[in-house]
Amino acid sequence: MAQDEPIIRIRGLRNQFGAQVVHDNLDLDLYRGEVMGVVGGSGTGKSVLLRTIAGLRPPQGGSIEIFGKDALNCTDDARKEIDLRMGVMFQDGALFSSLTVRENVEVPMQAVPGLTPALRRDLADLKISLSGLPWFAGDKYPSELSGGMRKRAGLARALALDPEILFLDEPTAGLDPIGAAAFDVLIRQLSESLGLSVFLVTHDLDTLHAACTRIAVLAEKKVLTTGTMADMMDVDHPWVREYFHGPRSRAAIDASKRTA
Numbered sequence: 001m002a003q004d005e006p007i008i009r010i011r012g013l014r015n016q017f018g019a020q021v022v023h024d025n026l027d028l029d030l031y032r033g034e035v036m037g038v039v040g041g042s043g044t045g046k047s048v049l050l051r052t053i054a055g056l057r058p059p060q061g062g063s064i065e066i067f068g069k070d071a072l073n074c075t076d077d078a079r080k081e082i083d084l085r086m087g088v089m090f091q092d093g094a095l096f097s098s099l100t101v102r103e104n105v106e107v108p109m110q111a112v113p114g115l116t117p118a119l120r121r122d123l124a125d126l127k128i129s130l131s132g133l134p135w136f137a138g139d140k141y142p143s144e145l146s147g148g149m150r151k152r153a154g155l156a157r158a159l160a161l162d163p164e165i166l167f168l169d170e171p172t173a174g175l176d177p178i179g180a181a182a183f184d185v186l187i188r189q190l191s192e193s194l195g196l197s198v199f200l201v202t203h204d205l206d207t208l209h210a211a212c213t214r215i216a217v218l219a220e221k222k223v224l225t226t227g228t229m230a231d232m233m234d235v236d237h238p239w240v241r242e243y244f245h246g247p248r249s250r251a252a253i254d255a256s257k258r259t260a
């Protein structure tokens with residue numbers, strides 16, 4: 001796969017639930033090493049798109065290539081190979097409540113043959129610290145952690161198998177502004193240090209500023225436009241104008257100037 005080839009290539013994607021068409025003829029590329037912020041009004045299908053790419057629901061049409069391979073029309077083994085190179089973090093962390101954080105992080109590792117329990121434990125502790133959790137967090141149960149720590153635990157589990165692509169569904173939702181800002185920085189740092197490509201669904205303008213290198217706007221059942229934050233300021237579309245020129249956007253721009 002050439003360096004400038006997209007790591008994910010979506011063409012003509014169609015998703016629908018009964019008569020409700022969510023995506024119609026949607027195209028999108030994700031390039032290696034970029035943090036793509038996916039935004040759009042409520043119900044535009046951001047989460048459905050994430051779930052479709054991550055292989056959690058089959059679309060009604062179109063094609064998805066991941067790592068240069070057809071991710072929809074392939075054998076179960078080929079799809080499994082693709083899935084092992086991707087990590088998903090859901091909104092609430094989606095942790096198993098009866099397992100400690102370390103055991104949660106070890107769950108995806110069970111799919112890898114030849115990893116001894118001791119090695120799994122060491123790797124899990126590494127991912128836990130990489131996610132910015134304190135050393136003692138591995139022994140805690142999810143219920144003993146704050147919301148922010150649970151998100152970091154979910155991130156540690158998504159990183160368990162050294163993914164090349166990371167999917168994040170509203171990673172800062174429900175966090176206080178300081179916790180959210182720290183999470184934004186962590187995502188950007190992880191992408192830069194590990195070369196991770198990130199598909200990040202968000203409503204959070206601060207996250208777009210602090211963590212994302214490119215933005216994709218979902219509207220009218222497709223990806224309406226992609227570009228940098230500066231590009232978004234020039235897009236002539238009612239939702240895009242309201243979102244990127246509204247008071248919250250101005251506050252986010254001011255905040256990013258202060259931290260720059």
Ligand SMILES: Nc1ncnc2c1ncn2[C@@H]1O[C@H](COP(=O)(O)OP(=O)(O)OP(=O)(O)O)[C@@H](O)[C@H]1O
Binds near residue numbers: 040042044045046049
């Ligand atoms: N399992 C499902 N069954 C039926 N309809 C669904 C299902 N999942 C999603 N939908 C519908 O698909 C549409 C897109 O949902 P999705 O959750 O992707 O939106 P979203 O852009 O992520 O919204 P939000 O910003 O509010 O989280 C919604 O109208 C939703 O009701």
